[in-house]
Amino acid sequence: MKKIIEGLAYVLGNDVDTDQIIPAEHLVYSLSDPEEKKNYGKFALSGVPAGQAGLPDGNVSFTEGDNFESKFSIIIGGKNFGCGSSREHAPACMEIAGVQAVIAKSYARIFYRNSVDGGFFIPFECETLLVEEIKTGDDLKIDLDNNTLTNKTQNKSYDLKSLGEVIEIIEAGNIFEYARKTGMIPSS
Amino acid sequence: MGMTITEKILAAHAGKDSVVPGDNIWVDVDVLMTHDVCGPGTFAIFKKQFGENAKVWDRDKVVIIPDHFIFTKDKHANRNIDILRQFVKEQDLPHYYDVGTDNYKGVCHIALAQEGFNRPGEVLFGTDSHTSTSGAFGMFSTGIGNTDAAFILGTGKIWVKVPESMCFEFTGTFPDHIMAKDVILNVIGDIGVDGATYRSMEWRGDAVMSLSMEERMTLCNMAIEAGGKNGIIEADEVTTDYVRERTDAPYKIYHSDKDANYFFKKSYNASEMESIVAKPHSPDNKAKASECEDVKLDRAYIGSCTGGKITDFLAAAKLLKGKKVLIDTFIVPATREVEEDLHKEKIDGESLIDIFKNAGAYLGDPSCAACLGGPKDTFGRAKDNQVVISTTNRNFPGRMGSKQAHVYLASPYTAAASALTGHITNPAEFVNN
Numbered sequence: 001m002k003k004i005i006e007g008l009a010y011v012l013g014n015d016v017d018t019d020q021i022i023p024a025e026h027l028v029y030s031l032s033d034p035e036e037k038k039n040y041g042k043f044a045l046s047g048v049p050a051g052q053a054g055l056p057d058g059n060v061s062f063t064e065g066d067n068f069e070s071k072f073s074i075i076i077g078g079k080n081f082g083c084g085s086s087r088e089h090a091p092a093c094m095e096i097a098g099v100q101a102v103i104a105k106s107y108a109r110i111f112y113r114n115s116v117d118g119g120f121f122i123p124f125e126c127e128t129l130l131v132e133e134i135k136t137g138d139d140l141k142i143d144l145d146n147n148t149l150t151n152k153t154q155n156k157s158y159d160l161k162s163l164g165e166v167i168e169i170i171e172a173g174n175i176f177e178y179a180r181k182t183g184m185i186p187s188s
Numbered sequence: 189m190g191m192t193i194t195e196k197i198l199a200a201h202a203g204k205d206s207v208v209p210g211d212n213i214w215v216d217v218d219v220l221m222t223h224d225v226c227g228p229g230t231f232a233i234f235k236k237q238f239g240e241n242a243k244v245w246d247r248d249k250v251v252i253i254p255d256h257f258i259f260t261k262d263k264h265a266n267r268n269i270d271i272l273r274q275f276v277k278e279q280d281l282p283h284y285y286d287v288g289t290d291n292y293k294g295v296c297h298i299a300l301a302q303e304g305f306n307r308p309g310e311v312l313f314g315t316d317s318h319t320s321t322s323g324a325f326g327m328f329s330t331g332i333g334n335t336d337a338a339f340i341l342g343t344g345k346i347w348v349k350v351p352e353s354m355c356f357e358f359t360g361t362f363p364d365h366i367m368a369k370d371v372i373l374n375v376i377g378d379i380g381v382d383g384a385t386y387r388s389m390e391w392r393g394d395a396v397m398s399l400s401m402e403e404r405m406t407l408c409n410m411a412i413e414a415g416g417k418n419g420i421i422e423a424d425e426v427t428t429d430y431v432r433e434r435t436d437a438p439y440k441i442y443h444s445d446k447d448a449n450y451f452f453k454k455s456y457n458a459s460e461m462e463s464i465v466a467k468p469h470s471p472d473n474k475a476k477a478s479e480c481e482d483v484k485l486d487r488a489y490i491g492s493c494t495g496g497k498i499t500d501f502l503a504a505a506k507l508l509k510g511k512k513v514l515i516d517t518f519i520v521p522a523t524r525e526v527e528e529d530l531h532k533e534k535i536d537g538e539s540l541i542d543i544f545k546n547a548g549a550y551l552g553d554p555s556c557a558a559c560l561g562g563p564k565d566t567f568g569r570a571k572d573n574q575v576v577i578s579t580t581n582r583n584f585p586g587r588m589g590s591k592q593a594h595v596y597l598a599s600p601y602t603a604a605a606s607a608l609t610g611h612i613t614n615p616a617e618f619v620n621n
Contacts, residue, residue, distance in 0.1 A: 015381055015470060017584040024560040025589070027225045028257065028264035031334070032232040047586045080382040083415065084582060085560070086317040088229060088333030108415055109386050110317060114333035165212060175339055175347075176237045184214075185343060 001171045005100045005122070005142040007073030009134050009151075010062055011055040012048060016077055017084035018111065020047040022093045024085075031092055040093035041068030054136035063097055070097040074140050077104035078131045081123075082111025091120040101142055103149060103160065105129055116166045119174030124149075125161040133158075190445025192353040194388040194420055197328045197442055201311045209352040209451070217249065218310040220340045223296050224254040226315035226333070228271040233338035244279050245344035251283040251305055252276060253296035258287055258555040262563035294523035294554030297321035297493040301405065302525050304435025308423035309442050313340060318493050318581065320411040324404035325431065326423030326441060331412065351417040352451035353388040353444075354379075358395035360458040365619035367503060368399060368406035369495060369579065369599035373464040376414045377474025378454070385415030387451060390444065395458035396421060401430045402499040409494050410581050413471040463614050465577070466597040469585045477602050478614040485596075486574040488513070488607035489588070491520025491552070492559040495579020495600055498529040504604040505533075505540040507618045508547040514610035517549040518568035520557045527554050549607075561589030570595065577606045 026043045030036040045053065045062040054060025063070045075094065081104035082090060091114050094102070102115070103124045115123045124142070126149065134140070138153040147160045163170060172178035179185045191199065195207050202213040222230050235242065244250050252272055257265035269287050276284040283305075285293040293299035297318050300306055308326040313319065315337045322329035332346070340346050356375055376383070389411045396407070404426075408419030423431075423441045431439060463477040490496065490504050501521070521527040530541040544551060550568075558568035559580040569589035570576050576588060576595045583595035596612060605615035 015584070017582070017587075019560065019582070019584050019587045023586055024225075024256075025563050028262055028268060028563070030232075030264075031229045032236075047591065049585050049591055080385070080415065083381055084317065084412075084584060086315060086319075086331035086333055087226065088315075088335060091333075106382060106385065108382070109417055110331055110333065110412075114335065117339075118333060118335040175335060179339070179343075184345075 001144065003144050005074065007100060007140060008071055009074050009076050009136055009138045009140050010070070010072035011076040011131055011134055011136045013052050013055060013131060014078035015080045015083055016048065018082060018087050018090040019084055021045055021082065021090040022087065023047040027087060027089050031089065037096055038068035040089060041096035042066060044070070044093040044097040055131060056135060060136050068096060073098050073100045074142070075099055075102040076130045076134050077102060078129060079105040081107050083108035086110045088114045088118055091115040091118060095120040103130060116169050117175035122170055126158055127161065128158050130158065189449055190447040192388065192390060192444045192448040192450070193326065193422055193442045194328055194353055194390065194418060195350060197309060197311060198348060198350055207350045209350050211350045213348055213350060214345050215311055215348050217313055217340050217344055217346060219249055219251055219305050219312040220337060221251045221253060221296055221300060221312065221314035221319065222337055223256055223316060224268045224272060225256045226337065227252060228268045229334040230315060230337040230341065231271065231275045233334055234341045237338060238342040242342065244341045247279060247281050250281055250341065251300065252281060253285050253293055253299050254287050255295045256556045257562050259553050259567065260563040260565050265563055292524060294521070295493045295496065295556055297409065298497060298522040298526065301401070302434065302523060304431070304437065307431055307435065307437055307439040308427060309440030313337065313346060317412040318409050320416065320419045321405050321409040321493060323408040323411070323418050323420040324401060325427055326421060328418055328420065330418045351386055351388045353390050354384055354452040355390050355392055355450045357393040357455040358458045359393045359455065360395055362395055362458045362461055365463060365601055365616045366461045367599040367601055368403035370461055370464045372407050372410040373466050373471070373474060373597060374461065376410065376472045377464065377466070379414055381413060381470055381472045382415040384411065387416055389414065389416040389419045391419065391421045397424055400499060401426060402497040406494055410471070413581060463599060463602050463616065465602060465612060466583055468583055468594040468596065471582060471597060477598065477612055480612040481614070483596065483612040484575065485515050485577050485606055485610055485612065487516040487518065487576050488603045489518045489558060489568050489576055489578040489580065490600055490603050491518065491522065491557055492580040493522055494581040496520055496522035496526065498526050498533060500579060500600040501526070501530060501540050502533060503600040505535055505543040507601065507604040507608065507615065508549070509535050509538065509543045511547055511608055513548050513607040515607055517607040518552060518558070519544050519549045520552040520568060521554045523554050558588050560587060577603050577612060579603050
């Protein structure tokens with residue numbers, strides 16, 4: 001597990017649901033074919049209404065044109081991030097686009113669980129409503145040892161909540177590696 | 189300290205005498221359900237993790253129900269059905285309901301009930317958030333992603349954090365024009381789209397127990413729209429009558445203890461319920477239908493796991509019989525069984541199918557269809573800035589296929605009354621006449 005995550009912020013609002021993260025019409029591509037799965041990166045966050053895409057100004061595309069990778073690798077969300085469906089394509093598309101971490105006020109349960117068990121990225125929580133503090137494009141640094149977030153652009157720091165019990169799964173990589181480590185399933 | 193029904197079922201499936209909220213436990217899974225959208229990804233992870241030739245933990249406990257993107261020319265969507273077929277063949281799975289055959293069912297949550305996979309006391313996981321529907325049978329059921337489903341396929345187990353329970357009690361008698369959809373929209377409006385996050389939503393009271401299985405399923409179906417882990421209603425004679433018609437498999441009935449601990453309790457007087465809509469763009473954006481009568485509509489949609497059961501169509505047909513709809517109205521039965529019942533069920537000698545046709549509604553084939561937008565050629569998919577009243581479950585931006593569309597969630601009664609007037613309409617006077 002990385003100790004430091006650095007990247008540019010992409011800021012979203014409250015209750016960003018999985019249809020905004022990846023609209024259902026795109027749930028048809030293979031998640032295992034290396035070429036085909038790039039479509040998920042291309043359409044990641046494409047369902048977010050333009051005015052809410054990249055706050056505070058909005059109208060910022062997450063990925064541009066046919067690119068499947070985004071220049072933004074840290075997502076800032078409000079409350080109830082990832083609500084809605086159980087589609088694992090949601091955290092998967094964000095990882096394919098290059099997301100390394102999400103920092104939200106709170107998460108919907110299945111999205112959080114999928115992010116951790118699938119090992120897509122680290123879902124951090126922060127008591128502060130960062131949506132009101134951080135601007136899309138700000139240069140951020142997450143220090144995992146100290147659970148802190150630094151906004152290098154604004155020269156401000158915030159405490160992140162401890163990852164708690166799920167850190168063992170995150171450190172192992174995903175639920176399968178965790179289960180192998182703990183002897184629940186045989187090592188491959 | 190006593191336990192809730194959810195705690196008891198989870199404890200029993202973890203081999204423990206008792207559990208408390210917050211415990212992380214490994215539970216044995218009775219049924220794993222997947223469908224065409226999440227099955228292919230699940231199978232790929234299963235093979236990667238357990239080996240190309242690995243076998244599922246128990247072929248009798250895996251249920252595969254294609255239902256999402258069925259009647260479409262989208263080549264990737266059709267390819268995904270082929271992947272389901274291939275896996276079923278490799279694993280020799282008995283519970284598969286193939287597209288284009290007599291065995292095709294339709295929407296997974298309703299098919300699970302109709303095919304006898306919902307049994308009191310059991311633990312069921314599905315790769316779909318509305319898997320909470322099965323909780324209507326006094327069982328624990330919840331939605332998971334591909335990774336967790338693949339883990340279950342290989343091991344028959346999954347880790348669960350025991351949820352705190354919230355109790356919603358309805359006593360008295362619901363007015364005739366009130367349906368379970370009004371009840372759940374009312375509760376979600378009260379607690380918010382994250383008001384039950386990580387928690388169990390337990391429904392109690394004589395008014396709840398007076399509901400049919402289909403109406404109970406609607407209550408549990410939308411637990412996820414409040415963020416809930418599961419919805420649950422204790423099994424009674426209504427439950428066991430339904431189950432025994434469909435399976436001989438054993439089941440076990442659990443009850444919450446009188447001294448069980450609830451994180452939250454709220455009691456409602458059923459007779460005070462009103463017809464509710466959820467305004468755009470969130471299921472908790474509650475308003476009384478009677479307060480929204482100035483909202484002009486472009487179309488009505490009656491279908492999905494939430495609002496496409498025969499109870500839902502009986503309600504709609506009652507209002508549409510002998511009348512003409514003023515707006516485009518789409519009727520999508522959840523399953524083949526519901527579709528067959530549209531032909532069998534009659535009101536004053538006229539079948540529901542004829543009532544809908546004569547009212548000028550459009551009829552679709554059983555599937556999830558436009559509830560979640562889907563491929564461009566999906567029946568009933570919302571276009572442009574249409575204003576839609578729908579018996580489905582979600583109205584976040586873009587959910588029904590167009591980011592500009594405005595979707596109002598409502599009961600089948602409210603949707604049907606509104607289809608007749610062209611604007612949002614309180615169905616009370618239509619129902620009571």
